[in-house]
Amino acid sequence: QKEVEQDPGPLSVPEGAIVSLNCTYSNSAFQYFMWYRQYSRKGPELLMYTYSSGNKEDGRFTAQVDKSSKYISLFIRDSQPSDSATYLCAMEGNTPLVFGKGTRLSVIA
Amino acid sequence: NAGVMQNPRHLVRRRGQEARLRCSPMKGHSHVYWYRQLPEEGLKFMVYLQKENIIDESGMPKERFSAEFPKEGPSILRIQQVVRGDSAAYFCASSPLAGPSTNEKLFFGSGTQLSVL
Numbered sequence: 726q727k728e729v730e731q732d733p734g735p736l737s738v739p740e741g742a743i744v745s746l747n748c749t750y751s752n753s754a755f756q757y758f759m760w761y762r763q764y765s766r767k768g769p770e771l772l773m774y775t776y777s778s779g780n781k782e783d784g785r786f787t788a789q790v791d792k793s794s795k796y797i798s799l800f801i802r803d804s805q806p807s808d809s810a811t812y813l814c815a816m817e818g819n820t821p822l823v824f825g826k827g828t829r830l831s832v833i834a
Numbered sequence: 835n836a837g838v839m840q841n842p843r844h845l846v847r848r849r850g851q852e853a854r855l856r857c858s859p860m861k862g863h864s865h866v867y868w869y870r871q872l873p874e875e876g877l878k879f880m881v882y883l884q885k886e887n888i889i890d891e892s893g894m895p896k897e898r899f900s901a902e903f904p905k906e907g908p909s910i911l912r913i914q915q916v917v918r919g920d921s922a923a924y925f926c927a928s929s930p931l932a933g934p935s936t937n938e939k940l941f942f943g944s945g946t947q948l949s950v951l
Contacts, residue, residue, distance in 0.1 A: 729876070731876070733874065766944070766945075766947075767944050767945075768838070768925050768927075768942030768943050768944045768945055769877070769925070769942050770942065771940065771941075813876060813877065815877075820892075821867070821879040821882060821890060821892075821893070822867075822877075822879060822940075823879070824869075824876035824877040824878070825876050826874070826875060826876040827876055
Protein backbone atom coordinates (compact mmCIF):
# COMPACT_ATOMS: atom_id res chain seq x y z
CA GLN A 726 0.00 0.00 0.00
CA LYS A 727 1.35 3.42 -0.97
CA GLU A 728 1.73 5.99 1.79
CA VAL A 729 -0.61 8.43 0.06
CA GLU A 730 -3.33 7.48 -2.40
CA GLN A 731 -5.03 10.02 -4.65
CA ASP A 732 -7.30 9.39 -7.61
CA PRO A 733 -5.59 11.01 -10.62
CA GLY A 734 -8.86 11.72 -12.41
CA PRO A 735 -9.29 13.52 -14.72
CA LEU A 736 -12.29 15.20 -13.17
CA SER A 737 -14.47 17.44 -15.30
CA VAL A 738 -17.24 19.59 -13.80
CA PRO A 739 -19.42 22.47 -14.99
CA GLU A 740 -18.76 25.98 -13.75
CA GLY A 741 -20.42 26.60 -10.40
CA ALA A 742 -20.28 22.98 -9.26
CA ILE A 743 -18.96 21.85 -5.90
CA VAL A 744 -15.77 19.86 -6.32
CA SER A 745 -14.62 17.21 -3.87
CA LEU A 746 -11.03 15.98 -3.97
CA ASN A 747 -9.76 13.27 -1.65
CA CYS A 748 -6.68 11.48 -0.41
CA THR A 749 -6.15 8.54 1.89
CA TYR A 750 -2.97 7.73 3.74
CA SER A 751 -1.51 4.88 5.71
CA ASN A 752 1.22 6.50 7.84
CA SER A 753 -0.10 7.38 11.31
CA ALA A 754 2.92 9.64 11.83
CA PHE A 755 1.55 12.22 9.39
CA GLN A 756 0.57 15.29 11.38
CA TYR A 757 0.51 18.08 8.81
CA PHE A 758 -1.75 18.07 5.77
CA MET A 759 -1.63 20.33 2.76
CA TRP A 760 -3.29 20.89 -0.56
CA TYR A 761 -1.32 22.33 -3.44
CA ARG A 762 -2.54 23.59 -6.80
CA GLN A 763 -0.34 23.15 -9.83
CA TYR A 764 -1.00 24.80 -13.17
CA SER A 765 0.52 23.32 -16.30
CA ARG A 766 4.30 23.87 -16.49
CA LYS A 767 4.33 25.63 -13.13
CA GLY A 768 5.43 24.74 -9.65
CA PRO A 769 2.91 23.78 -6.96
CA GLU A 770 1.46 26.57 -4.86
CA LEU A 771 0.12 26.04 -1.37
CA LEU A 772 -3.66 26.34 -1.06
CA MET A 773 -4.50 24.98 2.36
CA TYR A 774 -2.50 23.86 5.40
CA THR A 775 -3.95 22.04 8.41
CA TYR A 776 -2.57 20.07 11.30
CA SER A 777 -5.64 18.83 13.14
CA SER A 778 -8.78 16.89 12.43
CA GLY A 779 -11.75 18.97 11.39
CA ASN A 780 -12.48 21.63 8.82
CA LYS A 781 -10.58 24.70 7.74
CA GLU A 782 -12.18 27.21 5.42
CA ASP A 783 -10.58 29.84 3.21
CA GLY A 784 -12.88 31.57 0.78
CA ARG A 785 -14.29 29.01 -1.64
CA PHE A 786 -11.96 26.30 -0.35
CA THR A 787 -12.53 23.97 2.60
CA ALA A 788 -9.99 21.45 3.79
CA GLN A 789 -11.18 18.55 5.88
CA VAL A 790 -9.04 16.11 7.85
CA ASP A 791 -10.22 12.90 9.50
CA LYS A 792 -7.23 11.37 11.24
CA SER A 793 -9.21 8.42 12.58
CA SER A 794 -10.04 7.35 9.03
CA LYS A 795 -6.73 8.62 7.55
CA TYR A 796 -8.69 10.60 5.00
CA ILE A 797 -8.42 14.19 3.84
CA SER A 798 -10.58 16.20 1.47
CA LEU A 799 -10.58 19.50 -0.34
CA PHE A 800 -13.89 21.06 -1.32
CA ILE A 801 -14.15 23.85 -3.87
CA ARG A 802 -17.42 25.76 -3.91
CA ASP A 803 -18.71 27.70 -6.92
CA SER A 804 -15.93 26.30 -9.07
CA GLN A 805 -14.52 28.56 -11.77
CA PRO A 806 -12.67 27.81 -15.03
CA SER A 807 -9.60 29.36 -13.38
CA ASP A 808 -9.69 26.50 -10.87
CA SER A 809 -8.72 24.11 -13.67
CA ALA A 810 -5.41 22.66 -12.53
CA THR A 811 -3.90 19.62 -10.88
CA TYR A 812 -4.50 19.41 -7.14
CA LEU A 813 -1.98 17.56 -5.01
CA CYS A 814 -2.40 16.53 -1.43
CA ALA A 815 0.73 16.42 0.69
CA MET A 816 1.52 15.22 4.18
CA GLU A 817 4.34 15.40 6.65
CA GLY A 818 5.18 13.79 9.94
CA ASN A 819 8.67 12.70 10.81
CA THR A 820 9.62 12.55 7.14
CA PRO A 821 9.83 15.13 4.36
CA LEU A 822 6.68 15.99 2.47
CA VAL A 823 4.95 13.05 0.78
CA PHE A 824 2.72 13.98 -2.14
CA GLY A 825 -0.20 12.26 -3.76
CA LYS A 826 -0.11 11.81 -7.54
CA GLY A 827 -2.48 14.72 -8.02
CA THR A 828 -5.99 14.99 -9.44
CA ARG A 829 -6.42 16.83 -12.71
CA LEU A 830 -9.50 19.07 -12.57
CA SER A 831 -11.21 20.80 -15.47
CA VAL A 832 -13.99 23.30 -14.83
CA ILE A 833 -16.01 23.84 -17.97
CA ALA A 834 -17.60 27.25 -18.58
CA ASN B 835 10.78 39.94 -3.62
CA ALA B 836 11.41 37.52 -6.45
CA GLY B 837 10.16 33.99 -6.04
CA VAL B 838 12.20 30.82 -6.22
CA MET B 839 14.15 30.97 -9.46
CA GLN B 840 15.09 27.86 -11.33
CA ASN B 841 17.12 27.66 -14.50
CA PRO B 842 17.19 26.55 -17.10
CA ARG B 843 13.45 26.01 -17.64
CA HIS B 844 14.18 23.35 -20.21
CA LEU B 845 17.33 21.28 -20.52
CA VAL B 846 18.03 18.74 -23.22
CA ARG B 847 20.87 16.28 -22.80
CA ARG B 848 22.05 13.20 -24.64
CA ARG B 849 22.58 9.98 -22.76
CA GLY B 850 25.87 10.03 -20.89
CA GLN B 851 26.09 13.81 -20.57
CA GLU B 852 25.89 15.77 -17.34
CA ALA B 853 22.94 17.89 -16.29
CA ARG B 854 23.22 20.83 -13.90
CA LEU B 855 20.06 22.34 -12.51
CA ARG B 856 20.19 25.59 -10.57
CA CYS B 857 17.92 26.98 -7.91
CA SER B 858 18.06 30.39 -6.27
CA PRO B 859 15.85 30.44 -3.17
CA MET B 860 13.70 33.35 -2.17
CA LYS B 861 15.52 36.15 -0.39
CA GLY B 862 15.96 35.31 3.25
CA HIS B 863 15.37 31.58 2.75
CA SER B 864 18.17 29.29 3.85
CA HIS B 865 16.45 25.92 3.39
CA VAL B 866 16.23 24.31 -0.04
CA TYR B 867 14.42 21.16 -1.13
CA TRP B 868 14.61 19.33 -4.44
CA TYR B 869 11.72 17.25 -5.79
CA ARG B 870 11.34 15.20 -8.96
CA GLN B 871 8.07 14.79 -10.83
CA LEU B 872 7.81 11.98 -13.34
CA PRO B 873 4.93 11.86 -15.85
CA GLU B 874 1.71 10.68 -14.15
CA GLU B 875 3.54 10.58 -10.81
CA GLY B 876 3.44 12.84 -7.80
CA LEU B 877 6.31 14.90 -6.56
CA LYS B 878 9.02 12.77 -4.97
CA PHE B 879 11.36 14.21 -2.36
CA MET B 880 15.02 14.02 -3.27
CA VAL B 881 17.13 16.11 -0.92
CA TYR B 882 16.96 18.82 1.73
CA LEU B 883 19.84 21.26 2.15
CA GLN B 884 20.79 24.21 4.23
CA LYS B 885 23.68 26.47 3.41
CA GLU B 886 26.78 24.27 3.02
CA ASN B 887 25.01 21.26 4.57
CA ILE B 888 23.03 18.31 3.30
CA ILE B 889 20.38 17.64 5.94
CA ASP B 890 18.42 14.78 4.36
CA GLU B 891 19.29 13.01 1.12
CA SER B 892 17.12 9.96 1.70
CA GLY B 893 15.34 10.47 -1.63
CA MET B 894 18.44 10.79 -3.77
CA PRO B 895 19.47 7.90 -6.01
CA LYS B 896 22.68 6.40 -4.69
CA GLU B 897 24.63 6.95 -7.89
CA ARG B 898 25.04 9.78 -10.41
CA PHE B 899 23.02 12.33 -8.41
CA SER B 900 24.47 14.98 -6.12
CA ALA B 901 23.34 18.30 -4.67
CA GLU B 902 24.97 21.25 -3.03
CA PHE B 903 23.97 24.59 -1.58
CA PRO B 904 27.13 26.66 -1.20
CA LYS B 905 27.56 29.63 1.07
CA GLU B 906 27.32 31.90 -1.95
CA GLY B 907 25.30 31.24 -5.06
CA PRO B 908 22.45 28.96 -6.02
CA SER B 909 21.76 25.40 -5.05
CA ILE B 910 22.85 22.93 -7.72
CA LEU B 911 21.39 19.53 -8.51
CA ARG B 912 23.87 17.60 -10.61
CA ILE B 913 23.11 14.45 -12.58
CA GLN B 914 26.06 12.69 -14.12
CA GLN B 915 25.85 10.33 -17.11
CA VAL B 916 22.16 10.95 -17.64
CA VAL B 917 19.88 8.18 -18.84
CA ARG B 918 16.44 8.37 -20.43
CA GLY B 919 14.81 7.50 -17.11
CA ASP B 920 16.12 10.78 -15.68
CA SER B 921 13.73 12.70 -17.93
CA ALA B 922 11.39 14.51 -15.56
CA ALA B 923 10.48 17.87 -14.11
CA TYR B 924 12.75 18.85 -11.24
CA PHE B 925 11.35 21.31 -8.75
CA CYS B 926 13.14 23.29 -6.13
CA ALA B 927 11.42 24.73 -3.06
CA SER B 928 12.71 27.06 -0.40
CA SER B 929 11.72 27.96 3.13
CA PRO B 930 12.92 30.33 5.82
CA LEU B 931 12.18 27.74 8.47
CA ALA B 932 13.11 24.24 9.49
CA GLY B 933 11.04 21.49 11.03
CA PRO B 934 7.42 20.42 10.73
CA SER B 935 6.04 23.91 10.37
CA THR B 936 8.27 24.47 7.36
CA ASN B 937 5.60 23.59 4.88
CA GLU B 938 3.43 26.53 5.70
CA LYS B 939 6.26 28.63 4.33
CA LEU B 940 7.42 26.41 1.48
CA PHE B 941 7.56 28.04 -1.93
CA PHE B 942 8.21 26.20 -5.17
CA GLY B 943 9.96 27.32 -8.31
CA SER B 944 8.56 26.69 -11.79
CA GLY B 945 10.82 23.72 -12.31
CA THR B 946 13.37 22.52 -14.86
CA GLN B 947 12.12 20.07 -17.46
CA LEU B 948 14.96 17.70 -18.25
CA SER B 949 14.73 15.71 -21.45
CA VAL B 950 17.29 13.02 -22.16
CA LEU B 951 17.60 11.96 -25.78
